[in-house]
Amino acid sequence: MVSNSNSSSEYNRKKNKEEMKQQLITFTLMIVFTLIAFSMVIFEFDKLYVIPVLLILAVVQVIFQLYYFMHMKNKDHEMPAFMFYGGLTVATITILTLSVITWW
Amino acid sequence: MSDHTLNPEKMPHNPEKATLEGKNKFLAFWFFLGGETVLFASLFGTYLALKGSTNGGPAAEEIFELELVFVMTMLLLTSSLTSVYAMYHMKNNNFGKMQLWLGVTVLLGIGFLSFEIYEFTNYITNEDFTFRTSAFGSAFYTLVGFHGGHVTFGLLWIITLMIRNAKRGLNLYNAPKFYIASLYWHFIDVVWVFIFTVVYLMGKVG
Incomplete structure (x- = not known):
């Protein structure tokens, strides 16, 4: 029994370490994305494609944050994902509405 | 609940979700x-709508300093990683190290906040850019201030x-509290x- 529980905690430790490794890779990528975003603006690249690339970088970085740092990739996160995407849907509609009434 | 229920001899793998609470x-x-x-989203939408309404005051491209924003970004991003470390140690039932990394997170957060206060003070005293200068000013301070x-x-x-919880150590009662605070920090x-x-x-x- 004792050895059994030890091996399971060993297994969990290994699993935690594995997850930590993924999170470190995520962090490195997020730093790289931030550097790209800032340098594109500092070196004054063409506005026409800087803005869409900036937005894409931000979205990817947030996806990393949500799925890896906040564990949304894990199995027991169906309801949290539902809650969050519910909020995100209303958020999108809100920004869309405010943009349309301003610039249409 | 008995003390033993919340302080089991062997902590479960996910202490933050081991109880119904x-x-x-x-x-x-x-x-x-x-x-x-x-x-x-509503604050961002408002900001986007009012961004161009500068009312003769300074515009976005005139006042923002990217060096400062870059440092702030790095501080907050790193603090997100340190709170990941804290939760890693929570899952391994290492209370001391969890507290240590939460402490580092707090220090980085204080650094971020100090730079933000410096930024706002600088705008108000040197750039004449306040909450009342223009609709852009109101939207900016509301969004970033929030x-x-x-x-x-x-x-x-x-x-x-x-x-x-310093003297309590980690148990099934406070593990969810720590976990949720770290989720909040990531959301920030x-x-x-x-x-x-x-x-x-x-x-x-522009």
Whole structure:
């Protein structure tokens, strides 16, 4: 029994370490994305494609944050994902509405 | 519940979701984050709509300093990683190291907040850019200030948890509390990613 529980905690430790490794890779990528975003603006690249690339970088970085740092990739996160995407849907509609009434 | 229920001899793999209370907190907190997303979306929408209304005051591309924003971004992003470390040690049932990394997170958060206060003071005293200067000013201070308020609240939350539980050690009663505070801290960084992109970088591009 004792050895059994030890091996399971060993297994969990290994699993935690594995997850930590993924999170470190995520962090490195997020730093790289931030550097790209800032340098594109500092070196004054063409506005026409800087803005869409900036937005894409931000979205990817947030996806990393949500799925890896906040564990949304894990199995027991169906309801949290539902809650969050519910909020995100209303958020999108809100920004869309405010943009349309301003610039249409 | 008996003391043994909350302080088991062997901690479960996910101490933050081992009790019903922990599960409820976890779910309700994600529901709250969905609501927070809507709150910040309306502030972002307002900012985008009023961004050009400078009323003769300074415009976005004139006042923003990217060096400062870059340092702030790095501080907050790193603090997100240190709170990941804290949760890693929580799952390995290492209370001391969890407290240590939460402490580092708090220090980085305080650094971020100090730079933000410096930034606002600089705008108000040297650039003549206040909440009342223009619609752009109102929208800017509301959006960025709201985020700063979240940082302040998050810092107080984590510090309170650290002090309140310092002598208790980790158990199934406080593990969900620590976990949820760290989720909140990550969410603050999520919002900041959009602030530095939409407000500062896109403001500089024009």
